[in-house]
Amino acid sequence: MGDIYQEAIDKIIFLYKGYSNEHRGSTQPYHLEKVLKLVPDYKYECNDLLVREPLIEHSGSLPIVATAIYPYINNQDVDLGKALIMLAIHDIGELTVGDEITFVKTGDKNNEMTEALKLLPDVLKPYYIDMEERKTDTARFAKAVDKITPDIVDLMTPVEVTLRRYREQIHKEPNQIIETIKEFKHPYMIWNEFMKNLHLEILNRIEIKISSYLTK
Helix, strand or coil: CHHHHHHHHHHHHHHHHHHHHCEEEEECHHHHHHHHHHCCCCCCCCCCCCCEEEHHHHHHHHHHHHHHHHHHCCCCCCCHHHHHHHHHHCCCCHHHHCCCCHHHCCCCHHHHHHHHHHHCCHHHHHHHHHHHHCCCHHHHHHHHHHHHHHHHHHHHCCHHHHHHHHHHHHCCCHHHHHHHHHHHHHHHCCCCHHHHHHHHHHHHHHHHHHHHHHCC
């Protein structure tokens, strides 16, 4: 019986370590704020692991965003509990293949899915597949939350950081940012009126921040 507990503990440690050590392209605004306060003469670099968002934080933020948005979507077909499970596991394949920024992905999505299904227990595999295939409103909701959350992070991030990150990591100039986001992410929102309009409002506010900064 003790081996079962050790197996569970080992899995938790493996996942915790993997999610903590894998970093996304996004700058985490409050990590940046903390570093700027604590490190004299710190010079921001968008690839600095001190300020990049770890995968564990991205995955942890999604349930917070989902539960905040859920009361507004007015859709009884969305099972919030199932959506939270989907959001908790959907990036597990990145522990093996690494993260790629949405706008510049070159890897094989099937490879990430294959690796994810190797890591997931059988009981969770249907949730992962459902989110990838998006055949249910629950899965569409989960995917929309995953796609919209980085834009919310950008809304919270100093605009000069956003501009630099898009220029260096995605090779987009300020006048290309909003259209790039719309092209790659907005299609995930149109299944639900609130999600669609919420995303447009976030993009409008990001655009205002960019315009105000560039015209100073």
